[in-house]
Amino acid sequence: MTDVDTTTAGGREVPRIVTSRWDLADGFTLDRYRETGGYEALRTALTTMTPAQVAEQVKGASLLGRGGAGFPAGVKWGFCPPGVFPRYLVVNGDESEPGTYKDRILMERDPHQLIEGMLLACYAIGVSQAFLYVRGEMALAQERIAEALNDAYAANLIGQNILGSDFSVDVILHWGAGAYIVGEETALIESLEGNRGMPRLKPPYFPAAKGLYMQPTVVNNVETLSNLPWIVARGGAAFADLGAENSKGTRLFAVSGHVRNPGVFEVEFGVTTFRDIIYGERYGDGIRDGNRLKSFIPGGASAPWFFDEHLDLPLETGAVGAAGSMLGSGAIVVMDETTDVVKAAWRVVRFFARESCGKCTPCREGTSWLEKILRRMLDGHGRPSDVDKLLDICDNISPAIAWPPKQTTICPLGPSAVSPIASAVLRFKDEFFAYCGGGEITVPISGKAYLSTPTTTVGAHS
Amino acid sequence: MARFTAENTAVADEIIARYPRKKSALIPLLHLAQEQDGHVTEDAMIHIAELVGVTPAEVLGTASFYEMFKREPVGDYVVNVCTNISCLLLGGEELLHHLERRLGVKAGSTTADGKFTLEDVECIAACTEAPCLQVNYRYFHKVTHDQVDELLDDLRAGKLAHEVPRHGTLSRVRQQLPDTRAGVAPPDRNVEPVWLARNETATEGDA
Numbered sequence: 029m030t031d032v033d034t035t036t037a038g039g040r041e042v043p044r045i046v047t048s049r050w051d052l053a054d055g056f057t058l059d060r061y062r063e064t065g066g067y068e069a070l071r072t073a074l075t076t077m078t079p080a081q082v083a084e085q086v087k088g089a090s091l092l093g094r095g096g097a098g099f100p101a102g103v104k105w106g107f108c109p110p111g112v113f114p115r116y117l118v119v120n121g122d123e124s125e126p127g128t129y130k131d132r133i134l135m136e137r138d139p140h141q142l143i144e145g146m147l148l149a150c151y152a153i154g155v156s157q158a159f160l161y162v163r164g165e166m167a168l169a170q171e172r173i174a175e176a177l178n179d180a181y182a183a184n185l186i187g188q189n190i191l192g193s194d195f196s197v198d199v200i201l202h203w204g205a206g207a208y209i210v211g212e213e214t215a216l217i218e219s220l221e222g223n224r225g226m227p228r229l230k231p232p233y234f235p236a237a238k239g240l241y242m243q244p245t246v247v248n249n250v251e252t253l254s255n256l257p258w259i260v261a262r263g264g265a266a267f268a269d270l271g272a273e274n275s276k277g278t279r280l281f282a283v284s285g286h287v288r289n290p291g292v293f294e295v296e297f298g299v300t301t302f303r304d305i306i307y308g309e310r311y312g313d314g315i316r317d318g319n320r321l322k323s324f325i326p327g328g329a330s331a332p333w334f335f336d337e338h339l340d341l342p343l344e345t346g347a348v349g350a351a352g353s354m355l356g357s358g359a360i361v362v363m364d365e366t367t368d369v370v371k372a373a374w375r376v377v378r379f380f381a382r383e384s385c386g387k388c389t390p391c392r393e394g395t396s397w398l399e400k401i402l403r404r405m406l407d408g409h410g411r412p413s414d415v416d417k418l419l420d421i422c423d424n425i426s427p428a429i430a431w432p433p434k435q436t437t438i439c440p441l442g443p444s445a446v447s448p449i450a451s452a453v454l455r456f457k458d459e460f461f462a463y464c465g466g467g468e469i470t471v472p473i474s475g476k477a478y479l480s481t482p483t484t485t486v487g488a489h490s
Numbered sequence: 491m492a493r494f495t496a497e498n499t500a501v502a503d504e505i506i507a508r509y510p511r512k513k514s515a516l517i518p519l520l521h522l523a524q525e526q527d528g529h530v531t532e533d534a535m536i537h538i539a540e541l542v543g544v545t546p547a548e549v550l551g552t553a554s555f556y557e558m559f560k561r562e563p564v565g566d567y568v569v570n571v572c573t574n575i576s577c578l579l580l581g582g583e584e585l586l587h588h589l590e591r592r593l594g595v596k597a598g599s600t601t602a603d604g605k606f607t608l609e610d611v612e613c614i615a616a617c618t619e620a621p622c623l624q625v626n627y628r629y630f631h632k633v634t635h636d637q638v639d640e641l642l643d644d645l646r647a648g649k650l651a652h653e654v655p656r657h658g659t660l661s662r663v664r665q666q667l668p669d670t671r672a673g674v675a676p677p678d679r680n681v682e683p684v685w686l687a688r689n690e691t692a693t694e695g696d697a
C-alpha cells in the first residue's frame with residue numbers, strides 16, 4: 029500500500045492536503061467525500077465569494093502547477109484575454125512521464141476532490157464546459173471518474189444552476205489512447221480535437237489565448253486542481269504558510285527504484301530534502317540491501333541525473349534548477365551501485381525515441397540515433413568513438429548540451445532526451461567506454477550541471 | 491460485425507453531442523469500436539467517418555497515432571509489461587522474458603490460440619509498484635515470476651473474468667449526461683457566463 033505522511037522530516041505537523049482520503053477504502057464515493065468535508069468549499073465559494081475572490085485565493089496560495097513546468101496556477105488563469113468566451117478548462121490526466129505516479133492515485137482514490145477543484149476553477153475563470161482528459165491506459169481511473177461524475181450530476185453539483193446558484197458547467201470525461209506526447213498541453217488539445225497528438229507552435233498557440241477550438245483554454249494538471257478545495261476552504265494564505273519561499277504548500281513525490289520502501293509521499297514542498305525522502309524511515313527508508321547510492325533521477329525521465337553530492341538539496345524548484353536538474357513531475361527514481369547505467373540510459377532514450385511525435389528532425393532522428401548507438405553498445409558492437417558520438421548527437425539535438433536545454437524543436441520532448449543521457453555519460457564515462465574499448469570525449473559541453481560533475485575531463489568552452 | 495450496432499450507434503450519437511465540434515468524439519468512438527469488436531476494423535472507421543463528418547482517411551490518421559488502437563485482431567488478453575526505468579531496475583525485463591518463454595511468443599505478438607498478446611510497454615504510472623504489468627489495462631503490481639504463471643493460468647481458466655473484461659472494454663462505467671446538463675459551449679458564440687457578473691456587482695458595491 030502506498031504510504032502517506034503528515035509530518036516533514038523536520039517534525040513540523042503538516043496537513044495532508046491532497047491525500048487525506050487515500051487510506052479510506054471508500055474515499056472515492058460521493059457519500060464519503062461529503063462526510064469528510066467534500067463540496068463544502070464549492071458551496072462556500074458559490075454562496076459567499078465572487079469568482080475573482082476565488083481566483084485571488086489561488087493566486088495568494090502561490091500554487092505552482094504540478095504537471096512538470098511548475099507555472100503558478102493563479103497567474104496562468106489571468107492570461108485568458110478579457111471578453112473572449114467561451115473559455116475552456118482542460119484537465120491533464122495523461123500522466124505518462126517515466127517514474128511519475130500520483131495523478132492516477134488521485135483520480136482513483138479521490139475523484140471528487142479533483143472534480144470539486146475543477147468546478148472551483150471553472151467558477152473562477154468563467155468556464156462553462158470543461159474536459160477531463162484521462163490517460164487511455166487507466167481503466168480504473170476512468171471508471172471511478174465516470175461514476176463520480178454521474179453521482180455529482182445527480183446531486184446537482186455539476187450541470188445547470190449548481191446548488192441552486194447561477195453557476196452552470198458541464199464536465200466531460202475524455203479518454204486518451206496511448207501516446208506520451210499527448211501530455212504536452214498543445215498536443216493534449218490537438219488530441220481532444222480528434223487529431224494526431226502533435227504539439228502546436230508556441231507562440232502563437234499559447235492555450236490561454238488560442239487553445240481548444242482556438243478559444244482561450246486553461247490546461248491544468250490533476251494534482252494542481254486537487255489542491256483547490258483545500259485552498260478555497262482554508263484560504264490561500266494557509267497554503268502559502270507551508271513550504272519554502274518559492275515552493276508553497278505540500279507536494280506529492282513518487283519514490284521508486286532501489287529503495288526499501290517505495291511509495292508516493294505528500295511532503296511539505298521546498299523544505300524536505302532528497303536525503304529525507306530517499307533515506308527517511310517514513311519515506312524511502314534507504315537503499316535496498318544496504319547498498320550504496322549510485323545515482324537518482326530527481327524529476328522524471330526528462331531530468332538530468334543527480335548523485336550523492338545532491339542529496340542535501342531541498343525538494344525546491346529553484347534550488348534543484350540551479351543545481352542543474354528539475355523536480356519536473358515529482359518522480360524520484362533511485363539507482364543503487366548494482367545499476368548498469370548504460371542499460372538505464374538506453375532504456376530512458378528508447379522511451380523518447382518511441383514517443384517522439386516525429387514532427388521535428390532533431391527529435392525524431394536524434395533520439396532514434398541515440399537509441400541505436402546505445403543498443404549497439406549493449407549488444408557488444410560498440411566502437412570507441414561511440415561515446416563521443418552520443419554526445420555529438422546530443423549537441424545536435426540541443427546545442428551545447430546546456431541546462432536548461434536549448435530549444436530547437438516545437439516542444440521540449442527532443443531536447444529533454446539529451447539531458448539525462450549527457451549527465452549519465454559524463455558522470456560514468458568509464459562504464460560507457462568499458463562497453464566499447466576505451467577512448468576519449470572531445471565534444472565540448474557548456475551546461476552548468478555537466479561541468480560540475482567531478483569525473484568530467486571535458487573542456488568547457490562557453 | 492464491424493459497423494456499429496444500432497445500440498452502439500445510439501451511444502456514439504450521444505457521445506458526439508457532448509462536444510462543441512463532432513471531430514472531438516473520434517478517440518472515444520474508436521474506443522467504442524474496439525470495445526465492440528476487440529480491435530478497430532476498417533468498416534468501423536468508415537462508419538465513424540460518416541457519423542463525425544470527416545473522411546475515413548482522417549479517422550485512420552488519428553487511429554494510427556495511438557498505441558492502444560489495434561487495427562489487427564489481438565488476443566483476448568493483452569498483457570502489457572512495463573520495462574521502463576523504475577521497472578527495469580526491479581526486474582521488468584526479466585519478467586517480460588519470462589512471459590515470452592511461457593507464452594512462446596516474442597513481445598509484440600499473439601499466441602497461436604489467440605488468447606494472449608504480449609507487449610513491452612512504456613511506463614504505466616505504477617512505478618512504486620515495480621515490476622508491474624497490465625492485462626487489458628487492469629493493473630497487477632509487484633509481480634513475481636510465480637505470480638505471473640498463476641495469473642496466466644487463472645486467465646486461461648476464466649477465473650478473472652470479473653476483474654479483467656475482454657480486450658477493448660475500457661471503462662465499464664459510462665458517463666451519463668442527464669437533462670440537467672449545462673450544454674455544450676460552442677466556440678463561435680461569445681457569451682460571457684452569467685456568474686461572472688458577480689465580479690462587477692461586487693466592485694460596484696465596494697465603490
Ligand SMILES: Cc1cc2nc3c(=O)[nH]c(=O)nc-3n(C[C@H](O)[C@H](O)[C@H](O)COP(=O)(O)O)c2cc1C
Pocket residue numbers: 092093094095096097098099101120121122123124125208209210211212213214247248249250252253439440441
Ligand atoms: C513532453 C511533455 C509531456 C508532458 N506530460 C504531461 C503529463 O503527462 N501530465 C501533465 O499534467 N503535464 C504534462 N506536461 C506538461 C503540460 O504541457 C502542462 O504544462 C501542464 O499540464 C500544465 O498544468 P499545470 O500548470 O497544472 O502543471 C508535459 C509536457 C511535455 C513537454
Ligand code: SF4
Pocket residue numbers: 209226227383384385386387388389391392437438439440441442443
Ligand atoms: S520535439 Fe519531438 S515530440 Fe516535440 S513536437 Fe518535435 S518531434 Fe514532436
Ligand code: FES
Pocket residue numbers: 126127128572573574575576577578612613614615616617620622
Ligand atoms: S516505470 Fe514501470 S510503471 Fe513507471
